[in-house]
Amino acid sequence: MTTDTTPYAIELRDISKRFGAVQANKDICLQVPAGTVHGIIGENGAGKSTLMSIIYGFYEADTGYIEVDGKRIDIHNSQDAINAGIGMVHQHFMLVENFSVLENVILGAEGGALLKEGVETARVELQRLAQEYSLDIDVDAIVEDLPVGLQQRVEILKALYRGARILILDEPTGVLTPQEADHLFRILDALKEQGVTVLLITHKLREILASTDNVSVMRQGQMVAHRETAKTSKEELAELMVGKKVRLTVDKDEATPSDVFLSAKNISQYDKQGVKRLKNINLELRAGEIVGIAGVSGNGQSELLNVLSGIEPMTEGELHVAGQVITAKAPKDAAQMRGLKMAHVPEDRHKMGLVTGFEAYEAAVLGYHNSSDYNGKVLMNRKVMIDECNQRMADWDVRPPNPHLKTANFSGGNQQKIVIAREVEQNPDILLIGQPTRGVDIGAIENIHEQIVKLRDSGKAILLVSVELDEIMALSDRIIVMFDGAVVGELDAKDADERTLGLMMANAFNKEEQENQKGESA
Amino acid sequence: MSQAKVPAWVNLALIPFLNILLAFVVSGLVILAIGEDPIEAASFLIYGAFGYNEGIAYTLYYATNLIFTGLAVSVAFKGGLFNIGGEGQAYIGGLGVGLVCLSLDHTMPLYIIAPLAILGAAAFGAAWAYVPAYLQARRGSHIVITTIMFNFIASSLMVYLIVNWLKEEGRMAANSRTFEESAWLPHLSDILAPLGIDIGYAPLNLAFVLALVCCVLVWALLWHTRWGYQLRTLGTNPTAAKYAGIDTAKVTIWAMLISGGLAGFVGVNEIMGANHSLLLNFTAGYGFAGIAVSLMGRNHPIGIIMAAILFGALYQGGSELAFEIPTITPEIVIVIQGLVILFSGALEHMFKDRIEGFFIRRAVA
16 A cells, blocks of 8 residues: 555545535545556445546536645646546547547547648557556457447547556446457556556446456535445445435235236347347246346346337347247337337426427327227327326326326426326226436325335336345335346345345345355365 | 427417518628619519419418428428428329329219329329338438438439320420310419409419318317327337337338329319429429428428418518519529528527527526
């Protein structure tokens, strides 16, 4: 460890940042010694990305300041950050896909009106960097032809070319295969040997333990712990990440699951790039139960909802719903799935669940607009739509109860009520519900939870996807954990606790169990 | 959220008015620069367009074409599609009208020919829009590019057809023969004369009524049918459309078919109403002006009628102006029209933020 006389490569002093009512960062202090890899871990929404954005100049902190090499610096924009020797590799690459590696690297640092000179200097410099940090790459290759792992290397080279001595990597392995991730860790080691300081932002415990020297844990906008990686463990980190939260409680009786309403057999899905987003999913959904899908966001939950609801086609597998068999060759679209009495509250109400430019009564029939209830022979029956909307607004306490107000002008909670009411009031057999309470205030959360339980008690099958562990644990009768597009575990809600789920969500649970068993037998 | 606090009349009336005013101020400067009196020019223009019955009738005759092309653009636009091909669709629509009239005018009465000609206009216009629509919906080719290219193809095709097949023997101009009177759409002058309204020789005809009927139908289609609902969903939020199980490719194709059909109606007004023969270049840029009309009319039929009348007035008043003041050539009139398009269409947002900001601040204070 560094002694007191050596300044830290980067030091944060009491950084706070507030967005409206949300305190994204609160009194963050962090000291990173030069030439180390420092991990920052925390759940989604813990404030990691905000903090990194402050360091890289996308946001300015409300209070607090940053020191680099012991000197206080003001970072107003990313150019200031670059000048201070800070480089960032974003989770989603910022590359021009049809440019060559070399062109991408010099982008914004061309060094003159004519390209030739800059290109020649860059070529020499890149060769040096590539040797020094073992970042081999064909500088003339076109970026879009490169695999993701190499594209990331281009991003790292870009930062280094701009003289970065402090490198921030935001969820770097999110898009990488395990092999590519291992290679990345070797690159990080090489960088460290050359004295580069690395800040690694992630929610994956494995990475932290595999590649960092020190780790800091963030939770709800605060830095809750600093640990030396060698002296901590997965359990401790998982617990620190999740913390002891106020428990949401929902009054509900024991579930009495009966008939299987939906069964997914070996469902897989590939995206346009050919990446397998869903990996051989098997699940059953029974009448009268709530099955919760837990997982860190981006591990295939959205794809699963889209495939089950017919929005996206599956690539392989079979889906059995209401006596029908749906396959990749015989798909059904979202309207046909609704016809099988399946309703879907999508994860993102703005992008998918509503048309924000529509008046509330129009948005309240989205997906059911072809129903004979709302249509005359030629024209839609506005009166029926408006009357029904009035009725639902009263039943669900939507405020303001005005069917003619633009959907965009309702608060998040009320928008969500419009969506949930629309889906639930169709009296479906199966309800898929994603992030039911995202951006919804406490009072409305309770109301929504009660409705979901009521639906279960009336014999419906409910699939709940949420990144809120509390919500999953409070509502579910059975919990399925997804990681990297696959189901990695299933447990009865009674046996679930946050630590176990957290480990499963990080795909660290089974390995740890095995290690424990090994330890016991030794 | 800011929309909630800005009174509706600001967006619907004040901002368009300011934009047009600015266009006229700049036009005035142009007229000053060529040494004429802008006030005099403006009075000629306004008198020419609205000052006497025949002028008004001419204004409405031009507006008829612009209502059709404006509606065409708006239907596509409501579905998130930018149909730049109104010009070509109108041209081919005219071919449909011409073929019906040429083949039936010796044998059939007007009440048979007129409906068939209207159908022909719609079918030919729609067919011309179908190929770009199919390519967009099923193959992802950008509709802006394909519809522009189809304008050129339409233009060449019409030259070929008229010059080689449809031109009347012995005629100098590239026109078909003049239709028999049974294929002439009645002029409103004949209908209005018994009422004591004299609109002179203005070619304003029943197509104007058809245009107004189309406005009502488009309004009902967009805001009161499930197809319109699907179209608007697709246009504002394609992801939500997919979520709702809307067959987006099908809606896209139908939107373009309707759009093309509406543009094709220009042929009814021009070929059957005004010219009584199939001729070259009768579309005269109405297809493109329709884009400005639709933008300025906020893609709403009522707005489109108003914008079409404004542009019709510029056409009519502009030609009077060029006649009265010879130094103001037709090119200068086109400059004025261009300025109106520029300020009300392309620069629509120039004042918007500031004016809305002003009203929001006032509402807060």
